[in-house]
Every structure is written in C-alpha cells, then in structure tokens.
Amino acid sequence: MSRRVVITGLGVVTSLSQDVNDLFQRLLAGESGIHELKIVDRDRFKVKIGGDVYDWDPSADISNKEAKRLDRFSQFGLVAGIRAVEDSGLQFDSEDIRKCGVILGSGIGGLTEIENQVERLLYKGPDRVSALTIPKLMLNAAGGNISIRYGLRGINYSVATACASANNAMGNAFQCVQAGVCDVVVTGGTEAAMTQMGVSGFQNMKALSMRNDEPARASRPFDIDRDGFVLSEGAGVLIFEELEHAKARGAKIYCEVMGFGASGDAGHITQPDPAGLGASQAMSGALNDANINPDQVDYVNAHGTSTPLGDKAETQAIKSVYGSAAAGLNVSSTKSSLGHSLGASGGIELVVTCKAIESSTIPPTINLDDQDPECDLNYTPNTPVDREINFAMSNSFGFGGHNASIVVGKFTG
Secondary structure (H helix, E strand, O other): OOOOOEEEEEEEEEOOOOOHHHHHHHHHHOOOOEOOOOOOOOOHOOOOEEEEEOOHHHOOOOOOOHHHOHHHHHHHHHHHHHHHHHHHHHHHHOOOHHHEEEHHHHHHHOOOHHHHHHHHHHHHHHHHHOOOHHHEEEEEEEHHHHHHHHOOOOOOOEEOOEEEEHHHHHHHHHHHHHHHHOOOEEEEEEEOOOOHHHHHHHHOOEEEEEEEEHHHOOOOOOOOOOOOOOOEEEEEEEEEHHHHHHHOOOOOOOEEEEEEEEEEOOOOOOOOOOHHHHHHHHHHHHHHHHHHOOOOOOOEOOOOOHHHHHHHHHHHHHHHHHHHHHHHHHEEEOHHHHHEEEHHHHHHHHHHHHHHHOOOEOOEEEEOOEEEEOOOOOOEOOOEEOOOOEEEEEEEEEEOOEEEEEEEEEEOO
C-alpha cells in the first residue's frame, strides 16, 4: 500500500509579498503585485509592466559572499526553501539525511547569468567570462544549493517543463515519498526570467499584455478584454513529508497530497490544444490517482494565464473532466494578482491552495469585470468566497505541451 504524503512547510518569494500569510491576506484583499518594470530599463521595451521583485534582499538568509555565487533564480529558490524548512520545524541534524531530498522545477534557470556572461564574452573576451558561469546558470543549481545548505543526501534533481515545471517536480516528489524513496522532499519551483532577453522574447512572441497604462489591471484571466499574460518572477517551495514521519515529530499539517496527473499535448510548441485534451488527461489522471470523483472537488486553482487561447482551452478541459459537477466548482486564477512566474507558478499556487484549504477561503480572480462568454464557469470574480474545501486541484500547463495537475485534500487524520 502506498504511503500517505502531507504538506508540512510553505515558503514563497513573490512581487506582492515574501511572507506566506501576508501574501494570502493580500490576495484575499484583491491586491496586485504587478507594476511598471523596475529591474530592467522599461524604456527599451514595448511591454513596460511586470511582476519583478524589485526590492529583493536575501541578506537575512544568504551571506553576501554566497549570494554572489548564485543566480537570481537560485537565490529565490534557496530563500523560499529556507522559509519552508523553518515553517515545517524540521531539524535535519536529527533526520536520516539519506531519506531527505530535493526536487525543484524551473522553466529557464539562470538567464541573468547567461546574459551577463555573454556580454562579457562579446565585449571583453573569453578570458573574462566568470569561472562561476556554469554553476550559476545551470537549472539544477537552485535545488543543489538547498541540498548543500541542509546536507540532504537523498534524491536530488530538477525538472524543466516550462510553466508546468513546479507541478511536475511536486508530482515526482509526491511519488518518491509514496514509494518510500524519501521521507521528506523539499519541492516546488523557482524562476527569474525578468531580464532583457526574457522580456524581449515573450514580448516579441506577442504573448504579453500590452496594458501598460493599467499595470494592476493587466492580468485579467477569463475576462473578454484579456490580451496576454504578465511576466513575473519568484519561487514557491513546500515540504512534502510522509504522514507517519510528520506525526511522529508533531508537525503541523496543512493538507494531504492526494493525486498527480501529467500529459503531453503532442501538438504546437507554444499553443495549447484548443479543446484542452492534454489538460483534460492530466486532470483526469490526478483525480484517478487520488481515487476521488469530480463532484468531490470544491476548488480549482486554474493555470489561468490571461491569454486568449489558454483560458478558453482550460475552461473546456475543466468542463470535460468535471461534467455536471463543473457548475458547482469555485475556480480562480491567482495569476490575476501575481502575474505568471513560469516554472515557479505551480509552487506558488500550491502554497496558496494550501492556505485556502486551511482558512476555508477561496482567493478571487481579480480584474474579472466582463467575463468571456466562452469562459463560462464560476471563476470567483473579484471577491473571496468562504467555502469549506475538502479537495482542491491546482493546474499548470507549459510550452512544449506539458500538462500537470495536483490534487490536495483537507487532512482528516
């Protein structure tokens, strides 16, 4: 019989807040972390808004010497990981560190370092490229540095499935604990693609919102006037732990991880399947893995990026999977407040989902003023809803046709 897996620690870095409880309260209040770009020269770009963490200061958790050896995405991941471990109360010096691991997702990795060192290569020559370039840019650096920080010798790898990276990483972590490979896995996602190349690339794909005059209202999932996603950055890291291990040390349990499903669209490299077939498969797989029926789910934290195609496809997928139960769901997209942090989004959104279950409160989809008729579900518009949440699903879908869904449930003993 598979072992049960619970979530015992949460940590976040976002443009709205870097404290889990404060972040959740700000989401309930309908606040936005989207603003005029501050960490890149916005005058160079057509898109001038985003969710950059402009006040980033990791010095409380990372020494200046260590910070210089880490790309921004690794700093985000390490700090969120430290906060999650602190929240969990784990003391790794009293654990079997061979049974404690790290599985972290990132869609892009160290893009800041790549840009900096390419500039040095072109203008100063090969001998001036930093010897730290490779260990800073490599996608597995964030997870590797968490492992080094705590001396964790269990399974340790990174996942890159674009915007589904965190969900895939957490799904793998769930399976590892279930199977007895690990007792504890630090998992989630981190991303820092708010760079000149990142903004340029997404801008020139015409994927980003151009609502430059209203930054806080630019991300508007499921609204008829949505015009693209808002690029953001950050990290969401959680502690997945075997139930009996958590109970033995008296850990606080946020919720139980129930099921995971993943699929591939096998279609377009950037566009979702119009009917949401791959997304449907991932959601159905997660429900089947959790051994629950669609009508038992109360809340879906949607991928909901605010793109014209993506929001319609996800709506179709939810209706296909949930059938008549879809009308009774509360759905919301917290990207309306936070923007899209790519490979980190799934981690941040599962943190939010844990808090929603804990508080019996569903965060709203803000900026939903004129709902698209083709997006015809209850997206919890603009105002939070009090509702007991027995089971919830969190969706993430990424370029490349990657789809991943996770089901979590209220812990009942």
